[in-house]
Amino acid sequence: MDIIKPRTLSGFMELLPGKQIQFERMAQILRTTYASYGFAPLDTPIIEDAQILLAKGGGETEKQIYRFQKGDSDLALRFDLTVPLAKYVALHANELAFPFRRFQISKVYRGERAQRGRFREFYQADIDIIGDGKLDILNEAEIPAIIYKVFKGFGLSRFQIRVNNRKILNGFYAMNELAEKSGDIMRSVDKLDKIGAEKVRAILVETCGLSEAQAEEILKFIAIRGTNAEVLAALEGYAGRNEIFDAGLAELKAVTSNLAAFGVPEENFAVDLTIARGLDYYTGTVYETTLLDHPEIGSVCSGGRYDDLAGYYTEKKLPGVGISIGLTRLFYVLDEQKLLNPELPTAPADALVLPMGSEPGSAIALAEALRSEGLRVQLYGEQKKFKQKMAYADKLGVPFAVLLGEDEIAAGKCSVKNMRTGEQITVTPAEAAAHIKETLSANDGPVILE
């Protein structure tokens, strides 16, 4: 038979078992945290009608999308989880209770140019809250509060959720008679971190057509820094001149005070007037999240408020607020930076039962007894020499080997070997389970070590 050389496509993450378990651990924290806030799990198709996915159309999306024909159908793979959510909510509006809260942790597809750390298939972990007609400002604080919980759950503390409000920006531009240029200006200001103030000034003047004075006003504005109280106080100085600005400031103050009520410490969130988010559909609060010791990664979790989620699919006005974690990229970066906690076990089992005789009945019963105590237990069924069995346990990285020979069977016991310390004890199955669970829980720690 001719052999076809096996390969995995470039830009597609495929993990070895140990890494996969580390990835699952992060995904599990996301699932349980999202669920604990009453978000419903949602699972939409990966393939959708291309017309629907591209309703908004244009730009990078259309170039990157995986689109193909099958029979007469014009199909495409989803490139985010927001467009399928908009479709879902429009399609099922009458059957959903609003506010509708959903989380989805699923793969999306973008045929980007392949490069290190860029993925064509990657997980997004999204939460959104969709209202019918109206949605209270409280939700705009709850969303980043949940993200705070997720990142703390990962073991991170050196992160900052940066918050702004596009109404403040739009209102400010209107004050300076730049309302029509606000889109261009926001896209330029968004580059501040990457290219610096002077280059932004040059773009504002040369590309956007602002006067030097206008550009100066904008740079002065986005240079406002300090504690959240200081930034809000500085913004008060602009109040009363534009309704949209004032509405945005009131929202930002509400979000800031509610974030504190949700228990998010000030060190983990900051009002930051440079945050605008390039996407057009955000209309109020916007978020970005940075790892303070790894600013080079950029935002690992972004989102915001949109007034009209599903306008392409329904006349209904469905305002919402949502946020998205680029999970595959985050995992890749954490792994690259060696931040994944190496102390956590990555074996698929807590214990490997090694029968020393050839009759499997006792070993089967022992493995079942350990499982009934909540352990993940593999029964080793191969007829190999003792040394090979132990080598397998080593390669698997299993924390405990449980040996069962004739002496142990006769005594109703088993020998539990701690693969890390080499320590071995001979005890009853119930004692073995208790010992293994106790040792594992003592070794428990965060997924990420900063």
Add this chain to the structure above:
Amino acid sequence: MDIIKPRTLSGFMELLPGKQIQFERMAQILRTTYASYGFAPLDTPIIEDAQILLAKGGGETEKQIYRFQKGDSDLALRFDLTVPLAKYVALHANELAFPFRRFQISKVYRGERAQRGRFREFYQADIDIIGDGKLDILNEAEIPAIIYKVFKGFGLSRFQIRVNNRKILNGFYAMNELAEKSGDIMRSVDKLDKIGAEKVRAILVETCGLSEAQAEEILKFIAIRGTNAEVLAALEGYAGRNEIFDAGLAELKAVTSNLAAFGVPEENFAVDLTIARGLDYYTGTVYETTLLDHPEIGSVCSGGRYDDLAGYYTEKKLPGVGISIGLTRLFYVLDEQKLLNPELPTAPADALVLPMGSEPGSAIALAEALRSEGLRVQLYGEQKKFKQKMAYADKLGVPFAVLLGEDEIAAGKCSVKNMRTGEQITVTPAEAAAHIKETLSANDGPVILE
């Protein structure tokens, strides 16, 4: 703005939130059961190189596959989880510990003709054990024992795992000088349940070219029925005439006796000589699983032993045994047949906290307190009238509403309303959490009611 009518493609399952939670419950039982036997979670790309997916080529697969170009690449969506596993194991053989045990619960794609209950995107829930060169027969009993655990975990007891061994069939055909026709014969015999013995006889004679006597021998053979001991005894009558037959009989006896050792009661498994599995790559033990009260569904879980998993991708001989549950179809049928337990809550939250005042601080704190006790809690943040708040709780189907008015806040308490019984008690947050957990766990039951 022009409205595009939202729709979900035909053949793609997209569930409402309550149904999705029922689906997740089944998936979670699969994940925890598979993991408890020491299987590693695996996640391979949905898109693969088309040449690799189609290495085996031919037949229905090629017609049904979603295949497309992106740039210069010839891509396809996986149509099962076995071919990607073969690729994975061949590609990473040096990094894996063998036996390699993995589970994968993921979507696969087949562009079948759309019809009711047939899906183009559907979940398979697979486990496989892959050996390097050799793999002990014990694994062939463990795999159906795990499936037994899964189905019992679902709440089912009226199911039967039917087991056979292709060596017995191949050996038997060889005894009757029909070895070269064994593939055709097995495919014909596989139809026995659907078309009956007389039509199978006709196919064997007219299409496969057997003599009447040979067809008679085959029908007599596959008519062997009875308890497992009776069937094995009847098979002993054929022993000693063909080596392959004898090897298969020894394997079947080992699997049968080990299944009992794994605690699978005889009512849930049966030696059944009519099981052959149409696919060519099975070489020994084969499995099918039927719901005894719903034989019309056919097999809901099938698999078997293969001697050479990854022969298209590597010179290494990698024998294995695996089984696959067609989860999407199983869920669809259970739902259609109204077998999903309607008593289990399907709301995304255990409790909905309803603040009666406009200041959210106390309600936020209460919700966090309930979450810290392990509950899934939604905080309702909208400024609505009491009646509308309760209507939302009703529509959401949430088991408990927790009301927080000024009186409760002053007393450090909250009012817990059981939405099913209407009963309401005013207690501390800790008492509320205990009460909710106790009531929910008393209502706990199986996912499926037979």
